[in-house]
Each structure stands twice: as C-alpha cells, then as structure tokens.
Amino acid sequence: MSVKDTIKSEIDKLPENLLAEVFDYIRFIEMKKEKTLLTQAYQELSSPVFDKVWNNDEDAVYDSL
Numbered sequence: 001m002s003v004k005d006t007i008k009s010e011i012d013k014l015p016e017n018l019l020a021e022v023f024d025y026i027r028f029i030e031m032k033k034e035k036t037l038l039t040q041a042y043q044e045l046s047s048p049v050f051d052k053v054w055n056n057d058e059d060a061v062y063d064s065l
Contacts, residue, residue, distance in 0.1 A: 001009075011022060 011019070014022065
C-alpha cells in the first residue's frame with residue numbers, strides 16, 4: 001500500500017469535524033511550498049539588479065572588509 005493510499009484510508013476513518021483541520025493542514029503545506037518557490041524566483045530575478053549595485057568598481061574597496 002502506498003503512502004497516498006494509507007493517508008486516504010486514515011482520512012476515511014476520521015469524523016467529519018476533523019476533516020476541516022486536515023484540509024487546513026494540506027493547504028498550509030501547499031502554501032509553504034508556494035512561498036518557497038516564490039522566494040527562490042524573487043532571488044533569481046533580483047540577482048542581476050543587486051549585482052549591478054554591489055559589484056562595481058567604486059565599491060570594490062569594501063569587498064575586503
């Protein structure tokens with residue numbers, strides 16, 4: 001039996017009032033994953049901009065600090 005099948009089996013045993021909590025937790029996990037993906041995308045998109053600001057000849061003296 002796969003993990004997915006085991007989870008489905010356990011969910012089938014739960015009373016109706018606990019299913020909302022399970023659903024909330026599933027949504028929390030999905031949102032956490034989305035947040036991580038968005039953060040990575042923002043970092044990748046902003047990297048070239050920050051490179052222009054931080055990696056320049058005028059500020060090279062600060063690189064050794």
